Amino acid sequence: MVTVSLKFHPLHPPRGEYSLCCDVAYAPNEGLKLQFKLLGDIAGVLAGDPSPMPRRRDGLWQSTCFEAFIGFEQDAGYREFNVSPSGDWAVYDFSDYRSGMTPTDVAIPPKVFIERSSQWLLIEAHLDHCLLPKSPSIGQPPFRVGLSAILLEEATSMSFWALHHPIPQPDFHHAEGLCLSIPSAPQAFITQDLSNAS
Numbered sequence: 001m002v003t004v005s006l007k008f009h010p011l012h013p014p015r016g017e018y019s020l021c022c023d024v025a026y027a028p029n030e031g032l033k034l035q036f037k038l039l040g041d042i043a044g045v046l047a048g049d050p051s052p053m054p055r056r057r058d059g060l061w062q063s064t065c066f067e068a069f070i071g072f073e074q075d076a077g078y079r080e081f082n083v084s085p086s087g088d089w090a091v092y093d094f095s096d097y098r099s100g101m102t103p104t105d106v107a108i109p110p111k112v113f114i115e116r117s118s119q120w121l122l123i124e125a126h127l128d129h130c131l132l133p134k135s136p137s138i139g140q141p142p143f144r145v146g147l148s149a150i151l152l153e154e155a156t157s158m159s160f161w162a163l164h165h166p167i168p169q170p171d172f173h174h175a176e177g178l179c180l181s182i183p184s185a186p187q188a189f190i191t192q193d194l195s196n197a198s
Contacts, residue, residue: 001025004180006149006161009170014151014159016044022147026182031129036066036149038121046152047085047121050114054087058103061150066123069146069178072135078144078178079104079133083125087112091131098173106131146178 006020018040025033038045047064060082061067071078076097082090089112091104111126135141148162166176 002180004147004163006147006163007165009160009162009165011168012158012160012170015153015157016041018045018151020149020161024145024147024180024182026143029129032068032070032127032132032143032182034066034068034125034127034147036121036123036125036147038123038149038151039119042116042118042121044153045121046154047116049086051086051088054089054112056090056103056109057084057088058090060084060088060090063150064152065150066125067148067150067172068125068127069148069172070133071144071175071178072133072137072141073144074137074141075135077133077136078173080173081110081125081127081131083110083112083123085114085116085121085123087114089125093133094173097175143182144178145180145182146172147180148172148177 001023003021003023008014018038020038023035045064064085066083068081069078077095080092089110091106093102093104094100108128108130113124115122146163151159160170162172162177164177164179166174
């Protein structure tokens with residue numbers, strides 16, 4: 001398991017003071033587990049209540065939403081996962097940068113667990129191995145993963161969080177944002193040096 005920190009885009013800071021990290025664990029026969037931990041005055045975040053019947057739903061990014069983008073080093077395509085504090089989710093495939101977007105058929109939907117208090121919000125998503133993209137290249141190269149989140153504090157106040165913001169405007173789809181490398185076989189995670197990232 002590895003823990004990584006997400007930071008807000010400097011042009012879109014949150015109104016409140018928050019910190020956000022994600023615990024990432026991967027096993028080839030089980031899949032990927034992502035545990036986002038948001039600390040701060042959670043009452044200031046418009047997150048809604050957990051749904052008694054979570055389902056697939058489009059447009060989750062229009063409110064508070066936690067996301068993962070997964071692709072491969074030499075492949076233009078990637079898969080996007082969206083998870084809401086309601087427990088609703090969405091999965092999309094892209095053939096290239098922001099193009100060829102199609103909803104992804106899933107045999108096993110993401111399992112989403114939510115816990116919250118006045119000072120923290122925990123969103124845990126289990127992505128079964130059958131949900132993860134398959135590389136068209138020979139063999140199974142390491143996954144390249146970008147983790148991000150949108151926090152909605154008021155109707156028009158959004159902050160954009162990611163491992164790395166590679167360009168002046170928020171863009172979670174940018175290839176350089178997929179900067180966490182996860183080997184296809186169990187071994188140490190490899191993370192790019194983000195110390196100088198903007």
